[in-house]
Amino acid sequence: MKLKSTVATRNTRQKDAIRAAFVETGRPLSPEEVLSYAHRTAADVSIATVYRNLKMLVEEGWLIAVQLPGEPPRYELSGKEHHHHFLCDDCRKVYELEGCVPAIELKLPRGFRAFSHDLLLHGICPACIPKHA
């Protein structure tokens, strides 16, 4: 019955750098974005390690995967309440938005039963608006 009693997971320079990326940026990140941020503090992190750690952090409940239409997956800190996202069509950065539209139960044909929904807003983020002046 091998209980993973104590440690089981070790702290490594790479793992710390990966966690720090989320804490410091405060927004959903793609694997490639995580790699870029992690490189700042741990120059030798490999993309394989990023993928492995993202998966582990999701399994242990520290992160959740954020799927967006036509985009590579992003990951964000878990534990937040229901919210949606904003994708900048220029720089491709994703931001979290508070709240949700009210009557989301739009005309559902008879016989269908909806349990949840995903909403994504597209546009330009503050950092990119100058480029489109």
Next chain:
Amino acid sequence: MKLKSTVATRNTRQKDAIRAAFVETGRPLSPEEVLSYAHRTAADVSIATVYRNLKMLVEEGWLIAVQLPGEPPRYELSGKEHHHHFLCDDCRKVYELEGCVPAIELKLPRGFRAFSHDLLLHGICPACIPKHA
């Protein structure tokens, strides 16, 4: 200046089978779904041909790509007005929904500018509800 004056595209058994899949099912289809339907009338269609034709049909404006979070792309007949989709969490089929939620402009932080949105409802479709009784 090679004008593609006349023909340029030829009608083939495979292409007809692919177009028929959309006309007959009336819902967004993934490449694999298209392949399955096409096999009914053209037993030897290859997946490469499906991908090539989907791309061509999008380029000539007959189809549009429908991207959904965490899902392979679907394709649907173009020319419809603004609408959203429903994904059955059981059979993975996608359906088109009419209309849109009204005040979609939820709390957007200052400095952001939104131009469009994507909405997907998740649930169970009529065909799958019996399985969940």
Next chain:
DNA sequence: CTGCGTGCAAATGCTTTGCAAAGAC
């Protein structure tokens, strides 16, 4: 020390592409 975590490279799985042969017109 022990063995988990890492980098590298090979292996996937989905989609695209090169090429010779089949087929549309």
Next chain:
DNA sequence: GTCTTTGCAAAGCATTTGCACGCAG
């Protein structure tokens, strides 16, 4: 007959995994 389209197999990409070594505890 000419030139597009197809099927097959190889090539691409993003992501996952096997393996031997390095490092945390």
